[in-house]
Amino acid sequence: MSDNRFGKLFTVTTFGESHGPAIGCVIDGCPPGLAIDASEFAADLARRATGKSRHTSQRREEDAVEILSGVYQGLTTGTPIALLIRNTDARSKDYDAIAAQFRPGHADYTYHHKYGIRDPRGGGRSSARETTMRVAAGVIAKKWLAGKYGIAVHACVNQVGTLRAEMPAVIDWSVVEANPFFWPDAAQVPELEALLDATRKSGDSLGARVLTVATGVPVGWGQPIYGKLDAELGAAMLSINAVKGVEFGAGFAAVEQPGSRHRDLIGADGFHSNHAGGILGGISSGQDITCQVAFKPTSSLRLPGESLDADGKAVEVVTTGRHDPCVGLRAPPICEAMMALTLMDLALRHRAQCGDVPAQTPRVPAGRN
């Protein structure tokens, strides 16, 4: 019951504080024989990294991953894979002023009362810095899922504040990757930039919505009753910093759909719609898995906020560290990683009980996604 571990069979245990010596993870349960090289982590880590545009935190992390174990002559051996990243650009002095204060909207208050002690430097353990290791571990999961099943996992930002993306009928992921906001409609990017600039200048921050899609997932993954695909994936997403909600397929909109519209009919050409988000009874249906996540606006603001210090005295908190005006803009690689880690874990759990070969291969294609 290691609470810093994700997954049950493909497990990722992360460690490290934002401004400590290092962050890292131990991946246990990886199938042997998978080709992994330390250079493969760079691309996704760069997608997640801060400092890549003026719209994200100006902390510059090298994020060079060292593989400490579990890989021999370029192949995984089935033993634990430990990954390490040294923290290099940690300016802890920025946090001296607030070491004994509770920044509003932050975990300072709860860590203090839970543990009686906390590392205040950069948020310590509660910093989003931890998600770096999820992305690194996700690289391995993505590679295995792609190689063995042809699964692809993508994510985009489809809302920032009140600005909603014009969603194309089919998302062009190259468009998403071509702008620093993971935004699916190139035409809206200038508008989004203007919004972010205005927000940054005002000292305020914005929330965001992220859509994550997995294609190619075979029918049958997910472990009812309490290991349902949506339950596990929901927990995965909700474990990401700043997430306040998660939904699958039609999600909250399903409340307003009549049943005759919501249920996805099936024809000889497969499903006719995908309001279920590719999940029925907690098990993948073969359609695309679609999941949306709500990110709250960053609580670290230059605008002063009323709060308390550890002695219970009223203070006014101003956050002076380097922070993102919209944390959701860096979230797509993290959401992809959590989707990939969840799918890989459930793939192994399915295989344990039901074997490598699917019990029944569907006689029809999965249909519309």
Add this chain to the structure above:
Amino acid sequence: MSDNRFGKLFTVTTFGESHGPAIGCVIDGCPPGLAIDASEFAADLARRATGKSRHTSQRREEDAVEILSGVYQGLTTGTPIALLIRNTDARSKDYDAIAAQFRPGHADYTYHHKYGIRDPRGGGRSSARETTMRVAAGVIAKKWLAGKYGIAVHACVNQVGTLRAEMPAVIDWSVVEANPFFWPDAAQVPELEALLDATRKSGDSLGARVLTVATGVPVGWGQPIYGKLDAELGAAMLSINAVKGVEFGAGFAAVEQPGSRHRDLIGADGFHSNHAGGILGGISSGQDITCQVAFKPTSSLRLPGESLDADGKAVEVVTTGRHDPCVGLRAPPICEAMMALTLMDLALRHRAQCGDVPAQTPRVPAGRN
């Protein structure tokens, strides 16, 4: 990694199919010395039960709980508590026609392909009948939480289809319990009844939104990073049949809130708002825990729907069994149970690491909820 088990320290393992001999559960990890009597389950089970109005399934379940173990002379002994309910009103014949067909929007398709075999009677394992045992186990968790911490857990339905509840400033839970829809505004009940009657007559169904609130939760519960209170509670809610989304505090609305509004400021009288839903960094803040869940409309409709049979042939499915036009209407006791089970589990997990006494007692009240 029993996937039919909920919880890590206060664990509930459920078993049973909708039309099998019995359903039941084994509760392991309950603290010793808690007074429990078989009669205590009746109230919550009645709240969840079908057949209590014309708006829910007409299946009548006795739901008499037998305690098989773990209780001696009226007190829990610390050993596993097994609960059993015999299935008495199971009309399996209703399902003969669809044994080899996949009802649209149901788990039939995925169970078939995952396991290669399924019990089609009443949905088998995927039936909401399983949630009966969650409610029973939840009774024990609620009692312990109330007795030891003064925690209360309540839920209401605040939306059915497009009808949204007029939410009072403070919810009066006696109003919620006084109508069969768990609706917080008595004045709207006739309108809701009319909506349900019309829907039932049309053969269609409706989704619903359920709000669950826990009061009195102490600061400090929740295990970062992957055992966060919201992650665990989200998984709990998403494991309930028909749930398509879950959100905490402001939830998806947080996307549109500027950070200066979303972050909950703290004064000498406690928090000034509760957009966080009582959770900061995955740990309870001492405020009310608030969680909303989206239930999809029932997929079991009298209206015929296009689908396939196990041989891949096109069929038209008509559901003739007894079903609810709006499953969400029976969900509040289930949501309460999952909230209580999650909180109790996290209480024990907190106690394991940090001890009985909180590391730091807050010097201020939790404030507005």
Add this chain to the structure above:
Amino acid sequence: MSDNRFGKLFTVTTFGESHGPAIGCVIDGCPPGLAIDASEFAADLARRATGKSRHTSQRREEDAVEILSGVYQGLTTGTPIALLIRNTDARSKDYDAIAAQFRPGHADYTYHHKYGIRDPRGGGRSSARETTMRVAAGVIAKKWLAGKYGIAVHACVNQVGTLRAEMPAVIDWSVVEANPFFWPDAAQVPELEALLDATRKSGDSLGARVLTVATGVPVGWGQPIYGKLDAELGAAMLSINAVKGVEFGAGFAAVEQPGSRHRDLIGADGFHSNHAGGILGGISSGQDITCQVAFKPTSSLRLPGESLDADGKAVEVVTTGRHDPCVGLRAPPICEAMMALTLMDLALRHRAQCGDVPAQTPRVPAGRN
């Protein structure tokens, strides 16, 4: 972390007290499609049962197993299998006298102090009655292991008190099954009977040693470092009541073997010896898995013993219930069950990580066992 659960992927959660309404278990993780009938439990339960000769407890248990879930039309469906046995011959009055006393050598003392409350009837949860469900669950594991891999699991008693069995070069398991003591040498049975009669008359009791052997186990099962086959199997055996030690292959005798003798050399015809007990580095080698377990003598004696009551006052305890003079004599079916449950769990764990097909098939036979 349900502590009343055995296994990680093929899990067995047991419940029930010796003199409560019932005992039972929930088996979660069983592969679908395995044929199981309620009548199949009878044979092994009879082998374990009391009352079958004058040398075991005269409590007569019907031990009729009811399957409550997880089996449809005679096949497992992949959902939890719940098994139930009602307790019918429970004479709780026998225990009234000792409800507030700690029987020496029993769990009374520790349960009382751990939980502050205990069910004293027949030892409550600490009674060997619980092992009935292990044997029932073991029937399912044995059947799967035999059907899929040709694995057979057998156990015999090879020592009672100071009487050691004359072990044949190859154990004839039909001889073992032909006497009520699971003794491998028919010629010694009269001597053993005389020993047991004398012990029973004296009011004293005897320890025993049980040898368990699994044949046909493929190479590759066992999960290093902490899920080693011997670690898991050791824990399984040590969880059985009255066990004080466990060893594999040469076991404690290995201390006195020089390395040149202990290490099992390998030739073209396979291993030349099996001092390792079929386990190298925690992983099965393809040889027979051999495991020996020490059972202490029953502590329930007619001979009075000095002890205390719950108030700390000195008392003299005499056990008047029905008890076995040598509990080890009923242990072989339990040891077989724990071996089978362990192997099945590790088979699924291996399959999860490495797939159905072995990574490398040995080019030589396993050799001598």
Add this chain to the structure above:
Amino acid sequence: MSDNRFGKLFTVTTFGESHGPAIGCVIDGCPPGLAIDASEFAADLARRATGKSRHTSQRREEDAVEILSGVYQGLTTGTPIALLIRNTDARSKDYDAIAAQFRPGHADYTYHHKYGIRDPRGGGRSSARETTMRVAAGVIAKKWLAGKYGIAVHACVNQVGTLRAEMPAVIDWSVVEANPFFWPDAAQVPELEALLDATRKSGDSLGARVLTVATGVPVGWGQPIYGKLDAELGAAMLSINAVKGVEFGAGFAAVEQPGSRHRDLIGADGFHSNHAGGILGGISSGQDITCQVAFKPTSSLRLPGESLDADGKAVEVVTTGRHDPCVGLRAPPICEAMMALTLMDLALRHRAQCGDVPAQTPRVPAGRN
């Protein structure tokens, strides 16, 4: 179900190969507020280290532990504690010759067939090098157990080959620590040295028996039925390389004890004997926990041994790396660590269910140990 993780609430996940870049571990679940300094690991690591006398492997490891996370200003924060040791004296060339051969008695054969790939350098993951991290983690557990409960954990070697230690009535642990063999009788040390010298010269190796004792353990630790103290401790010991058996209290000798002698009577001054090894019904009784473990003789011998290579061809294997003639001589610190890790884990598990304060404090002292 990370199989490279020990413990359920106080968890230690280890990683690293003998000749890879580093070994390390992540400790999750440690209570906050414990003072830990990197220098505290040195003493126990030195006790375990190779190269300290001519009787152990001449590999010289620096074993400098770096704390990467979880400690702030000298105190644990409740977040994961990562420990790292770089491998510095790894002579991988020694192993080139045997990369494609299976050393008899080693895990080479089973790793090859399980995973299809293995790191042969120094035994890779199956090397005893991994136990370094257990010892490091054990330092933390020992410190917590000592500080909070006054528990002490000690181990000695009480048999090497056929040489048995003359056990004093009460073990003087300063004697044990005063010789490089952890031998409790100083007078026998020259005889032991002569035995080891002769063995090393012959190219052969010897087994050993290690006794581990924990004093001060309160009554009530251990989680029946499958988390019994002896089951968990047994698994812990059996997970150590080269262990072939484990026993508690009287252990295998209990087979030959009549019940009237084995059962430990209780008087007003506590227990009169400790044949149970401090464990009744899987729960600590308050007496000393005593556990003995059998270590097999090293399989790495200069004496040639018949074996196969990966192609199934017969080869003669000679081990030329640096190895211990008696691995058991370095085992006491490892056994202590596993005892401490087990006790700490069970302490937290007990506290989760039953709270900080014992349900019932014994009215008598624990008595003879």
